[in-house]
Amino acid sequence: MKRFLAIVMALFIFISLTACSGPAKNTDSMKNNGTKEDEDVVVRLVGGDWGMPSPYLHYSRGPGAYKMQLLFDSLLEKDEEGIIPWLASEWDIQDSGKEYIFTLRDNVTWHDGEELTLEDIKFTFDYYKNHSPVRNSLIVNGKYIVEDVEIIDENKIKINVDSPNATYLERLGSVRILPKHIWKDVEDPNKFDSEKAVIGSGPYKFVSYNREQGSYKFNAYEDYWGPRQRVNTIEWIPVSDEILAFEKEKIDVISPSPDIISRYENDEKYTIKKNKGFWGYRLILNMEKRPKFKDVNLRRALAYGINRQEMVDKVARGAAKVASMGYIPREHIWYNENIEKYDYNPIKSKELLKEKSYTFEILTGNKGEEVKIAELIKMSLKDIGIDVNIKSVDMKTRDNAVKNKNFEIALIGHGGWGNDPDYLREIYGGENGETKSLSSNSLPGYYNEEIIQLCQKQMKELDKDKRKEIVFKLQELIAKDVPQIPLYNTKSYFVFKTSKYDGWMYTYDHHYPEHCKLSYLEREK
Known part of the structure; x- marks a missing residue:
C-alpha cells in the first residue's frame, strides 16, 4: 500500500x-x-x-x-x-x-x-x-x-x-x-x-565572480559523489556581439535569431537544436492601480484587439507560437486545446468596448524585442480606441516595479511555462483570493472565487487523471476571464x-x- x-x-x-x-x-x-x-x-x-x-x-x-x-x-x-x-x-x-x-x-x-x-x-x-x-x-x-x-x-x-x-x-x-x-x-x-x-x-x-563584468568561473569538484563531470571548467564571459564571439570561438553556444540560423544549417561543424516553447511573453494587468481592468469586457476587448500573430511574424520571425489564453503552452502535456482562442478581431473588440475609450501605460524592458512588442500593441489598440503610452526601462527596474505593483500594464518575459501546472495556483489563485507567488507572477487586484477554489483543489488531488480534469477546467475558466494576456511562447x-x-x-x-x-x-x- x-x-x-x-x-x-x-x-x-x-x-x-x-x-x-x-x-x-x-x-x-x-x-x-x-x-x-x-x-x-x-x-x-x-x-x-x-x-x-x-x-x-x-x-x-x-x-x-x-x-x-x-x-x-x-x-x-x-x-x-x-x-x-x-x-x-x-x-x-x-x-x-x-x-x-x-x-x-x-x-x-x-x-x-x-x-x-x-x-x-x-x-x-x-x-x-x-x-x-x-x-x-x-x-x-x-x-x-x-x-x-x-x-x-x-x-x-x-x-x-x-x-x-x-x-x-x-x-x-x-x-x-x-x-x-x-x-x-x-x-x-x-x-x-x-x-x-x-x-x-x-x-x-566556485572560483570567481565579477559583478561589474558579469563574469563567473566554476571548476569541477574532484571529489564529487556523483556522475563524472564531462566539462572541467565553466566560464561566463562578457561579450559585446554574441554572434561574432561565437564564430571567433570565444563562446561555445548561442541562441541566434531565425533570420541568421541559415548560417549554421548546412555546416557540419554545428549542431542546431530547437528549444521547447517554455519561455514566453505576457501582459500583466494591475487591477489595483487601474480598477477599470476589473471589467471583464475590457480585458476581453484587449485580448481580441492585440494582434499576437503579428508579433510572432514580425518580432519572433516565426520562431514562436501564439500563447494559450489558458496560460499552459501547447507543448505542455496538460495543455487544453478546447478553450477560447482570441484570434485577432478588432470588430469584436469594439463591440465589447461599447464606444468607450481608454489610455494606459505599458511598462516594458529596454530589450529591442520587448520594445517592438510594445509598439505593435500600441498600434493594434489604437485601432479600437485605446491609447497606449510606452515606458521602457532596464530589466531589473521593470522587475522591481512589477514586484512592488508600480505599473498599469507590464510586459514581461520569462521561462518556467513547462513546470508542474500548480503554477496556475501561484499565478491566478492564492488562498483567500490573495496570490502567493514570485514577484513576476502577481496579478494585483484580481479575484475569481471559482478559479481560486479549483487552483487549491488541483494541488491536493493525488489521482493523476482527476487532477488533469481540474487543470483542464481551470484553463477554460482562465481563458474566459482573461486575468492577463499571454502573448507568445518562443521556439x-x-x-x-x-x-x-x-x-x-x-x-x-x-x-x-x-x-x-x-x-x-x-x-x-
Missing part, C-alpha cells in the same frame, strides 16, 4: 516515474563513463550579472538560479523524463502523503572536504523556515509546508508535511542543501557574501560546435540546455 501511494504521489510529474521507493536511474553507474582522463574541457558561455551564486544572493531569474544549482545539490534532480534520485538514493511516501522518507547516499562531501550528513539536511529545512532563500519551494499559500524533520536512521531522514499534496515531492526534492558548519552562525544570509557562502556539494566549485534555437562539446540536453520541463546540470555530466549509456 505504501509503495502504491508513493507511485500515485509521484504521478504529478507529467509522465510516470519508474518507482518512488527506488532509483529511477542508477546514477552511480554514470560516474566513470566516457570522459578522457587527460582531456580538460572548458565551456565558455555568455556572461552577465545574475548575482552571487548563493541560494540567497543570486538574481531571481533563471540564469541566476541555475548557476547556483551547479554549486548546490538537492535531494532529487530532473532529467528528460522526470524526477530522479540525487543526494537521496531513494525515497518513500507514507502516512497518506504526510511523511517523506529520504535515504542519503554515502560518501558525499562539501567543497571544503567536510562530510555532508543528515544533520545538514535537517538544518537546511529548519533554516529555510526562518530565512527564506530567493527561490523557496517550501512555501505554499504563504505557509511553510514542513512541520518537522526527524533523523530516523544512520542514513534516513523523515520530513513531515502539513497535508497530502501532489506537488510536495518535487518541492522537497528541489531544496538546495546548505552546510550546517558554515551557515549555523549566519544570522542574516542576505548579507553573507564571503566565498564560504558558495561552498556547496554540487559537481562544480528559439540552440547552436553549438559539435567537436567542442556535445553533451547538451533538456530536462522535461525546461527550455534551455545551458541551464541543465546534467548537460555538464556523464550520462548513463
Whole structure:
C-alpha cells in the first residue's frame, strides 16, 4: 500500500516515474563513463550579472538560479523524463502523503572536504523556515509546508508535511542543501557574501565572480559523489556581439535569431537544436492601480484587439507560437486545446468596448524585442480606441516595479511555462483570493472565487487523471476571464560546435540546455 501511494504521489510529474521507493536511474553507474582522463574541457558561455551564486544572493531569474544549482545539490534532480534520485538514493511516501522518507547516499562531501550528513539536511529545512532563500519551494499559500524533520536512521531522514499534496515531492526534492558548519552562525544570509557562502556539494566549485563584468568561473569538484563531470571548467564571459564571439570561438553556444540560423544549417561543424516553447511573453494587468481592468469586457476587448500573430511574424520571425489564453503552452502535456482562442478581431473588440475609450501605460524592458512588442500593441489598440503610452526601462527596474505593483500594464518575459501546472495556483489563485507567488507572477487586484477554489483543489488531488480534469477546467475558466494576456511562447534555437562539446540536453520541463546540470555530466549509456 505504501509503495502504491508513493507511485500515485509521484504521478504529478507529467509522465510516470519508474518507482518512488527506488532509483529511477542508477546514477552511480554514470560516474566513470566516457570522459578522457587527460582531456580538460572548458565551456565558455555568455556572461552577465545574475548575482552571487548563493541560494540567497543570486538574481531571481533563471540564469541566476541555475548557476547556483551547479554549486548546490538537492535531494532529487530532473532529467528528460522526470524526477530522479540525487543526494537521496531513494525515497518513500507514507502516512497518506504526510511523511517523506529520504535515504542519503554515502560518501558525499562539501567543497571544503567536510562530510555532508543528515544533520545538514535537517538544518537546511529548519533554516529555510526562518530565512527564506530567493527561490523557496517550501512555501505554499504563504505557509511553510514542513512541520518537522526527524533523523530516523544512520542514513534516513523523515520530513513531515502539513497535508497530502501532489506537488510536495518535487518541492522537497528541489531544496538546495546548505552546510550546517558554515551557515549555523549566519544570522542574516542576505548579507553573507564571503566565498564560504558558495561552498556547496554540487559537481562544480566556485572560483570567481565579477559583478561589474558579469563574469563567473566554476571548476569541477574532484571529489564529487556523483556522475563524472564531462566539462572541467565553466566560464561566463562578457561579450559585446554574441554572434561574432561565437564564430571567433570565444563562446561555445548561442541562441541566434531565425533570420541568421541559415548560417549554421548546412555546416557540419554545428549542431542546431530547437528549444521547447517554455519561455514566453505576457501582459500583466494591475487591477489595483487601474480598477477599470476589473471589467471583464475590457480585458476581453484587449485580448481580441492585440494582434499576437503579428508579433510572432514580425518580432519572433516565426520562431514562436501564439500563447494559450489558458496560460499552459501547447507543448505542455496538460495543455487544453478546447478553450477560447482570441484570434485577432478588432470588430469584436469594439463591440465589447461599447464606444468607450481608454489610455494606459505599458511598462516594458529596454530589450529591442520587448520594445517592438510594445509598439505593435500600441498600434493594434489604437485601432479600437485605446491609447497606449510606452515606458521602457532596464530589466531589473521593470522587475522591481512589477514586484512592488508600480505599473498599469507590464510586459514581461520569462521561462518556467513547462513546470508542474500548480503554477496556475501561484499565478491566478492564492488562498483567500490573495496570490502567493514570485514577484513576476502577481496579478494585483484580481479575484475569481471559482478559479481560486479549483487552483487549491488541483494541488491536493493525488489521482493523476482527476487532477488533469481540474487543470483542464481551470484553463477554460482562465481563458474566459482573461486575468492577463499571454502573448507568445518562443521556439528559439540552440547552436553549438559539435567537436567542442556535445553533451547538451533538456530536462522535461525546461527550455534551455545551458541551464541543465546534467548537460555538464556523464550520462548513463
